[in-house]
Amino acid sequence: MPRETVAEFAVEEVQVLSEDETVDEELLPDLSDDELLEMYESMKRSRRLDERAISLQRRGELGTYAPAIGQEAAQVGSAYALADDDWVVPSFREGPALLVHGTPPEQMLQYALGMEEGAEIPGGTGALPPAIPVGSQPLHAVGIGWGEALQDRDNVAVTYFGDGATSEGDVYEALNFAGVYDAQTVFLCQNNQYAISTRIEKQTQAETLAQKAVAAGIEGIRVDGNDVLGVYRVAREAIRKARNGEPVLIEALTYRRSMHTTSDDPSAYREDEESEAWEARDPIVRLQVFLEDRGILDQELEEDIDERVEEEIADAIDAARAANEALDPADMFRHVYDEMPPELERQFEAFGGEADE
Amino acid sequence: MSDGERLRMIEAVRETLRAELERDDDVVVYGEDVGRAGGVFRATQGLAEEFDDRVFDAPVAEAGIVGVGVGLAATGLRPVPEIQFQSFLYQGFHQLAQHVARMRSRTRGTVSCPMTIRTPYGGGIHALELHSESFEAGFAHVPGLQVVVPASPAETAGLLRSAIRDPDPVVFMEPTRLYRAAGESVPDDHEVPLGEARVVQPGDDVTVVAWGSMLKETLEAVEDVDGSVEVVDPRTLYPMDTATIVESVRKTGRCAVVHEAPKTSGLAGEIFARVNEEAFYHLEAPMERVTGYDVPVPMFAREDAYVPDAARIAEGIERTLE
Numbered sequence: 001m002p003r004e005t006v007a008e009f010a011v012e013e014v015q016v017l018s019e020d021e022t023v024d025e026e027l028l029p030d031l032s033d034d035e036l037l038e039m040y041e042s043m044k045r046s047r048r049l050d051e052r053a054i055s056l057q058r059r060g061e062l063g064t065y066a067p068a069i070g071q072e073a074a075q076v077g078s079a080y081a082l083a084d085d086d087w088v089v090p091s092f093r094e095g096p097a098l099l100v101h102g103t104p105p106e107q108m109l110q111y112a113l114g115m116e117e118g119a120e121i122p123g124g125t126g127a128l129p130p131a132i133p134v135g136s137q138p139l140h141a142v143g144i145g146w147g148e149a150l151q152d153r154d155n156v157a158v159t160y161f162g163d164g165a166t167s168e169g170d171v172y173e174a175l176n177f178a179g180v181y182d183a184q185t186v187f188l189c190q191n192n193q194y195a196i197s198t199r200i201e202k203q204t205q206a207e208t209l210a211q212k213a214v215a216a217g218i219e220g221i222r223v224d225g226n227d228v229l230g231v232y233r234v235a236r237e238a239i240r241k242a243r244n245g246e247p248v249l250i251e252a253l254t255y256r257r258s259m260h261t262t263s264d265d266p267s268a269y270r271e272d273e274e275s276e277a278w279e280a281r282d283p284i285v286r287l288q289v290f291l292e293d294r295g296i297l298d299q300e301l302e303e304d305i306d307e308r309v310e311e312e313i314a315d316a317i318d319a320a321r322a323a324n325e326a327l328d329p330a331d332m333f334r335h336v337y338d339e340m341p342p343e344l345e346r347q348f349e350a351f352g353g354e355a356d357e
Numbered sequence: 358m359s360d361g362e363r364l365r366m367i368e369a370v371r372e373t374l375r376a377e378l379e380r381d382d383d384v385v386v387y388g389e390d391v392g393r394a395g396g397v398f399r400a401t402q403g404l405a406e407e408f409d410d411r412v413f414d415a416p417v418a419e420a421g422i423v424g425v426g427v428g429l430a431a432t433g434l435r436p437v438p439e440i441q442f443q444s445f446l447y448q449g450f451h452q453l454a455q456h457v458a459r460m461r462s463r464t465r466g467t468v469s470c471p472m473t474i475r476t477p478y479g480g481g482i483h484a485l486e487l488h489s490e491s492f493e494a495g496f497a498h499v500p501g502l503q504v505v506v507p508a509s510p511a512e513t514a515g516l517l518r519s520a521i522r523d524p525d526p527v528v529f530m531e532p533t534r535l536y537r538a539a540g541e542s543v544p545d546d547h548e549v550p551l552g553e554a555r556v557v558q559p560g561d562d563v564t565v566v567a568w569g570s571m572l573k574e575t576l577e578a579v580e581d582v583d584g585s586v587e588v589v590d591p592r593t594l595y596p597m598d599t600a601t602i603v604e605s606v607r608k609t610g611r612c613a614v615v616h617e618a619p620k621t622s623g624l625a626g627e628i629f630a631r632v633n634e635e636a637f638y639h640l641e642a643p644m645e646r647v648t649g650y651d652v653p654v655p656m657f658a659r660e661d662a663y664v665p666d667a668a669r670i671a672e673g674i675e676r677t678l679e
């Protein structure tokens with residue numbers, strides 16, 4: 001037998017709520033009406049925050065901003081499946097997941113205003129700050145998932161990253177480590193089709209990103225990333241396994257509806273027809289129609305939700321602006337070391353900084 | 358490019374790449390978003406259409422981008438990769454330090470790495486975290502690398518051309534905030550040799566050394582200084598033209614160095630050491646350094662407090678004159 005097949009693999013894809021609004025009742029997760037409405041409201045809050053942030057950036061108030069418009073289901077669905085004391089290890093486009101996990105919108109706006117305060121871990125939540133270097137953070141999530149296991153706790157870490165990130169060596173190392181150490185980690189790759197201008201076909205010749213798990217000896221699965229119920233179902237299952245030391249890679253197939261960041265112009269590299277086709281698969285509309293069909297949501301409730309979200313974000317903007325006005329530049333010296341080394345202290349004093357107390 | 362056309366720095370990069378791609382079939386340009394989109398700063402805009410077999414998009418993988426260049430070079434090509442922002446060259450730093458820099462010495466000269474790694478650096482454009490660093494000292498600390506920092510469109514064209522033609526690897530750091538500053542006339546086929554400093558402005562009382570983004574700020578600062586200031590731009594930080602700096606300090610007797618990078622272990626320290634070695638008895642006052650602080654470059658709300666500005670630079674120069 002000089003040549004035989006020694007390994008074979010398949011990749012499954014899950015969808016609960018389809019594009020034409022048919023529902024797979026068997027896969028439908030058992031969520032209460034209130035929980036479903038909460039998910040809907042979370043997606044709306046995130047969408048509105050992104051829209052407001054983009055327009056504030058256009059007026060010169062915010063810095064470069066990376067909106068998650070179109071990717072709300074992938075993030076809300078997965079973050080919703082976490083317990084409060086689980087960890088979120090995000091990339092830089094993770095507004096929806098962070099909101100669900102407890103980061104206040106005000107803090108996200110501070111971050112967008114270029115304030116380090118925005119990266120502080122909000123009290124009581126295990127959300128690490130945005131990781132700007134692409135693909136660098138999944139290793140941290142593996143360390144967390146392994147660290148929790150070493151300390152006999154069952155908390156998990158979900159780490160978010162994009163399709164482009166799967167080309168970085170760090171991501172391969174993370175998947176591999178997770179397998180070797182049975183890390184309590186879920187990898188959530190949002191395949192939004194583009195890394196800035198680079199299409200997925202130029203990123204990899206692999207047919208799916210989920211199959212990247214195979215080489216690391218862990219489970220990989222794909223889900224319709226615009227189907228919040230499907231994502232929730234797959235993530236809940238993956239998180240259950242991860243609590244048990246079985247890491248999972250989820251590929252959520254989705255689309256970045258707006259620009260890469262506010263400094264990017266997507267018309268340079270993609271066609272309108274493509275974005276329009278994805279508009280029809282909008283994750284929020286999809287859940288909205290489902291909720292309406294089930295009689296959970298009507299126009300009045302919709303308006304209530306919109307109003308609440310609008311107010312919350314307006315308050316958050318005011319609060320972030322106020323924090324920005326009270327900004328102390330000398331703060332840049334304060335959190336570099338536990339105790340300021342003498343060299344730094346001299347620089348701090350020359351800067352005009354005043355010692356605490 | 359018609360001779361002497363006025364170009365901004367970003368256009369000078371593009372036109373020089375175009376001319377070198379045209380001149381030499383061995384030149385290969387690649388990097389993240391470099392192809393179809395023409396790079397995030399548009400430095401390579403249009404080149405992929407013109408040279409579709411030698412200008413490529415790359416996967417998001419800096420170790421790959423740098424490491425593949427070692428192999429391309431081994432086959433006789435001249436890779437000119439772009440790293441989207443300098444901080445992401447950290448992802449390729451092991452390839453840079455372990456292989457790019459050492460290929461010639463490890464093979465006793467039989468295989469070299471004539472690679473020019475272009476990367477924007479420095480603050481001032483209100484970018485995100487890790488988009489504003491100035492790690493030139495780190496690159497200059499790796500034996501085998503050359504580090505080049507241009508400060509104007511013409512200098513960019515001249516130095517980039519020399520870098521691409523050079524037989525050894527070059528880290529070519531482009532000051533982001535000067536990319537779209539006012540244009541300047543750039544002669545065709547302009548070449549500025551590596552390893553030669555430029556006396557940007559002659560003076561008698563103090564020598565100020567500054568490069569890249571800090572040169573413009575320094576030239577502004579010296580207008581307010583009561584004294585005759587000589588401004589020297591080393592242009593190549595490794596190998597550095599010590600002779601020009603030392604000669605200037607021997608004449609002026611005073612020296613200040615300005616850089617955006619953190620103070621500790623920054624290149625100002627190296628320049629001071631060289632002046633100390635070769636012009637100590639000419640010094641009439643302690644040397645001064647005006648630099649960034651020993652803190653991570655803050656996000657943009659505090660960025661202006663970090664980056665030396667004309668006022669801070671002028672104060673530093675004045676201290677040497679007291």
Ligand SMILES: Cc1ncc(C[n+]2csc(CCOP(=O)(O)OP(=O)(O)O)c2C)c(N)n1
Pocket residue numbers: 093132133134135161162163164165166192194195196256260389417419441442445448
């Ligand atoms: C290590 C590193 N290289 C390059 C960049 C510049 N950059 C920012 S986002 C991005 C594309 C990332 O694409 P993907 O991982 O698919 O995430 P998406 O932006 O689509 O959410 C690149 C190349 C970076 N931030 N970090």
